[in-house]
Amino acid sequence: MSSPTRPGGSGAAVSPQSGLERKIGPLQATAINMTQMCGIGPFVTIPAMVATMGGPQAMFGWIIGAIIALADGLIWAELGAAMPGAGGTYVYLREAFQYRTGRLMPFLFAWSAVLFIPLIMSTGIIGLVQYLGYLFPAMTDDSGTTGLGKIVGIGVILLIVLALFRKIGQIGKLTTVLFAIMLFAVLSVIVAAFSHFSAAQAFAFTPGAFDLFGGGAFWTGLGAGLIIAIYDYLGYNTSAYLGGEVKNPGRTLPRSIIFSILGIMSLYFLLQVGVLGSIPLEQLEKATSVASSVLEQAWGTGVAKTITVFIVIAAIGSVFAGLLGGSRVPFEAARDKVFLPVFAKLHPKLNLPTAGVLAMGLITAIGSLFTLTTVINAAVTVLVLIQSVAQIAALVVLRQRRPDLRRPYRQWLYPIPTVIAGIGWVYIYVSASWLSIGLSVGWIVLGVIAFGIYAKAEQTWPFGPKTIHEAFAEGDGSTRIEGAQA
Template structure:
């Protein structure tokens, strides 16, 4: 196969996606990331993390997770700064893998993203309903399981989020900043409440033999713990999906990613430490609304109910921010005629992808009907394969294939962060369990079959010529024989 022709200076990607408006600045981009990252996550997963790692040593699980998230974030930063379009990973995989496998990889990502992105949002809805159970009788039962009333409320919440997103991006950015402020208030309230009754003996009372290399609960539970930690860090890439709507994306995107990961990592560690020092770890594992329990212990039931409302709003904010970014993913694929064409339409007046918003909202509502643990396991295995591992390869391929690509940011200490991220993702995938792994592989197999049907109909690779379009390098297109 011959190489595509390259000529001219790299074009600025600042206006590549028509219709979108660049109105999101650094503060709003960071707020969008952090609102999506925190959301309800730590408030519902702290008990799961402590149980998985067998005691207070769970606090170190957050730190290891932060290392993996930061290493992966530096991959996103370079790719997103160089190719700031709507869709994030879809664009990166399209540009990197077109030389060998045509459009297979971006197709598989779009195919999978319409599943795993809404599943991430579903966990926010599940957590919201769980904490609402502290305020409203009948939402959860005595075992902490969601009732029919709770499921109905969850679906109504998704409908409200979709309604809130049905507006211009400038208005959404302002609303996201407000939700971000509420999220910070919720986290700091839990931290303050926990440290009012902080007991160092509880916080640092590690399980005997916890760190023994062979058989210690820290190491045996690290795989499950990292899956939970990574789930809680997910969202540092949300602004990359909004690349076509960022001001000065080459500067805004890397900063928003790094600042949001470091900020949330610090908050998570202090939050986990405070809770461990306020409540015995055995009791933490039995609680479905641990933040409300900490509030009640510190200030009584009345204040606990008021602050629980803040946590419910925080959960709403995470779903809001996630669907905001996720609804843009199939848009770019549809514009490339690689996905259903309806997803490529923008609202004629408000300039946002309507079908993507409604479709992902519907899947989010459906996912909210399942348990939190099941949803986390399924979404983790799917995105590790088609996004995380694939992007490690994409960064390396693009450095070799497109050395002239304009890169406002280049990964620090390359390729060390890429190697750290790859090892972390492989370990998490391996530890996720047989059923989620098999389901993720099955989903990809079906996706490959769907791609082959589409490729056959479109007479493209592997049933026709392979089109090489280096969209962010130059405007030339070269048809290359399969």
């Protein structure tokens, strides 16, 4: 496989992506990440975060979550710049673990990604319907989303899937517009909150909250709070999933990841502090559309309803960006013949992976029928095991196995960010509910069984030889066949 270096650009070795076009520039890549990160998440999870962490000290949960996200983002930045291919993590695990376990790790990631990516997107739909309930009360009731709300949510998913059927250049422009709408919605809520802000209320930390040895509220709720916080930060890696369609990826991918995390971190902190200082704690913990309440309190019902429309559009943009990036994972896996062949086919005119878009849209629709916290826990636990922790190992393995791999960006202060990310992800995983942990392990076990069936049929490792192909090298990537040994 020829792996040409892009002239006059990043110096990254670029693997050919059959049919995909490199049309996404730096602004569009950052906009895609930030749009996916800041959809409906912070607007629906602030009350849960405050309740989980026992008061205004929840604001520090966002900061710790941002530190973990930034450390993890530096892992994505190095891997994405060195191996800018469609599917993101799929490519990194394939390149790192092929030496010992053949195709097992990329198979497990593709197997899991078609579940956790659309599940995360379904939370955007659930939150979106909550805010539609502010505009149309029939959408929600005291028990949650009504039957009408669920139907409307599925209808929104259908519209998003239809919107994805266009060329990547058009999608990049559309995402930039959605990013502008998201930014307007978030900044409007922040300004509204600080227009009647009470510092005394915002920083009225629960007595003993930070008592490390006395079981302070901050520490007892930190694990569950970080699950919420990291969920809200997810999406900074979306441009890496689109690595095969990014221009000058060696520079664009690291910058889009790092800038998006820093930008969203600032917005989230301001939003959290502003809301804490504008709505009494007892009212905040019960709110279902907290942003609309802040806006109504500051500027009246008319303005609140108008800006709520923009919040709903921002949520749609988040799901749009997430499904856009996620659909490339089964596409790349199918091109490697480790996933169903139908996923390797591109639309004849639009050059998009049709089956990936449709399948993830369907799973998003199913996930939208459940409750928000249930879906968040299930999605995050699966993600931690097969993406976050595995990718940390991939970075270490590739530094040892492929020291000659072109790395336009190398992780700052390595290995400190890698260690921080590893500790953070393990802590988040063990803080999840036992049901979520059990389901995540069960899903991986099923994946291993499915891989065994596939490997037996294909006579590949562990039932046959391993094909070692070192892509993304300068010149031709080397390929060799090794015997069936671990």
